[in-house]
Amino acid sequence: MERKEAKRAEKAAKRNAASQQRQMDAAADTPVKKKRRRDMTLEDYFPIDKIANGIIYTTDHRYIKILEIEPINFLLRSTLEQQGIIYSFIAYLKISPVKLQIKMISKKADINKHLEQAALELSRETDPRCRELQKDYIQFVKKLSSKEAVSRRFFLIFEYEPFNINRKVEEKEILAALETAAQTAKTFLYQCGNEVVSHDNEDEFTADVLYTLLNRSLCADKPLQSRITDVLSRYMTEGRQNEMDHIRINEFISPESVDFKHSSYVRINGVYHAYLIVPSDGYKSKVAPGWLSLLINAGEGIDIDFYLHKQPKDKIQQRLGQQIRINRSKIKDASDTNADFDDLESAIRSGYFLKAGLANNEDFYYMNLLITITASNAEELQWRIQEMKKLLISQDMDLRSCYFLQEQGFLSTLPLANLDKKLFELSKRNVLTTGAASCYPFTSYSICDDNGILFGVNKHNNSLVIADIFDSRQYKNSNICILGCSGAGKTFTMQTMALRMRRKGIQVFIIAPLKGHEFYRACKNVGGEFIQISPASRSCINIMDIRKVDNSVNELLDGPTMDASALAAKIQKLHIFFSLLIPDMNHEEKQLLDEALIKTYALKGITHKNESLLDPADPSHYKKMPILEDVYDILIQNPDTRRLANILNRLVHGSASSFNQQTNVDLTNKYTVLDISELTGSSDLLTVGMFVALDYVWDKAKENRTAEKAIFVDEVWQLIGASSNRLAAEFVLEIAKIIRAYSGAGIFATQDLNDFFALDDGKYGKGIINNCKTKIILNMEDEEAQRVKNILHLSETEVMNITHFQRGNGLISTNNNNITVEFKASTLEKELITTDRQELLEIIERQKQKTG
Structure with missing residues (x-):
């Protein structure tokens, strides 16, 4: 007994001595640790060793790949489409890396490149009125971006995962494995509708992502390249040229200051960052597909980090079975009035649910959700935190601040796929593959092209909608179809687009068959050419003209052009003109008309040989062309064509004789409006006048296929509807199909969908829509909304939105994405294009005050 007690005493003494030694060591080590942390530079603090081959090499010997993902507008898809996207995402998760970090960052939209392009266009503009419009546009975009513009970027982050941790792996094998994982992600996400953004320099892209995250305020004014230049200049100034080849990447990307002194936030370069988590019990038990978009689109200064960690199925199944048995044994001993009874019963049900899912080929994941909130000061930060908590409470979710864990939150949200262990335990939520896929996060589609024109603001996520429809890399064609009922704002939308295209130096033609006066004020105030085609007008476009086309650019590109007969091409168009004027022509009359047209041109010395067109006195110009009266004189002589002559007489000697002149207008102006609204009293004349204008504009559009131009056709149903005929409709459809080849855009607007789809069972209306990559649907x-739904495959939500749109709102459908837009115009633009009676009265009052 004494020997045992002695041994116990000896062991106790050793334990006490060891404990005292540990305390002494800790006391001795404490100042050393503090000193090391205090002396550590920011460059040493970040766990990044280098960036090479598009990979981040970390200091703990991990290899990280970052992919940038283009999002889609998931919520405006139909239920069937949403299901297809979720199933495709499930397929990816089944073969994805074990650990995934999906990161979304939001910030004020960077529109500097767009403004720089606008400033360049301003410097090229010579017309003082257009310069005024451009200055107004620049100020308007700046003001709009300061209030509402938010941009978002999405990243998929994963690390290299060795098959055997005991086997030494060469670097090239690691790089190949990460590249394979990246290609797999690209393939499966493409099935979801997403694209992986390709970058010319992957190392520069990766460094720029880190630099942007670590320098929120600085990156807007000083891009990465400027920071690199500054660092290199400092090395040169300090005489450290021999060290320049060994500068660590951290020196280029690190912030200037980081402050971890506060329990509820971190200050980085003076910007306040707060890190919050959704706790394990803070989720809803049932959610809709894409529910995460609520947080993703919360607004500026809200970043989301979503982690998925796949668990080994065999171990999970074993642990589930054990836990279910334990809970069942506990519930036997618990009374049904015990508070724990319901919790145990719920745990058992959840266990069986998970077990059934695993047996049904689903995988088991731990899911974590971290939210980063940034602000310029502490008050704004607290306000945003409270608003974010309210948002989650409205969805029956919880949100907690990472008190005294802000540094861990900061490191966890770096794109390094490395979630802190404490935060992991506090926020982990178990889900099966289907539940994980329902969090599909790439759901905030936006359009912001540097060289585009502003349409308005995306109502779903407050991003600016700036589209460059002429960018063939993004849009298969530049055509736009605008659909809406009367008063929905089609004319307003068209003129806003036209003025902004003119601002960019794009040639604009507008054909207005109704309410042409609405286009007059804007046209005159930008130095445009307003051409009125009517019986009472002096302006005339001679339909008989064979126009000299400037093929100099085309010949530089292709060499000498084919010597096709210009006369034959013209006569084909004249057949369309006469078929619109005389819809009931029979085949015999068409043949006789063809002979009369050839004879008319022959009397002017013009044959199928193109050389006959040249004026002997001035070979740089064509001969004087015949007019309609010349055709009339031939038709009236033949009894078989006298009916045609009598109908044509109205345009020769009758009330519409203004058509019987040589062309006396000029289409060289960059902004030209052809007003044919005075012809509305006669449906046949309106269709004829519209064709005359379109024919003239089409000839001009084909001259130089490298110059951008846009043809706006309002109320296109006049040419392809029931009151038209197949020849005219084919002509319009041909423009829609091939204008892309001439660097042009056809913008077609209509309010009467019944007439738009009336001819040949809607063949031409559907053809125009199918050849328009971009569609704008107004109220x-x-x-009509149900009809458009079937043609454009819209969801029920989109149809409901369309029927409830206020004036100035619309749905833009492009690149398989639909976005709801509030169209925006500056004060000056509104004054030029508004048709609202009250706004017109206010303009009149201001004009009176100026003159008074």
């Missing part, structure tokens, strides 16, 4: 009545 519609229920019946």
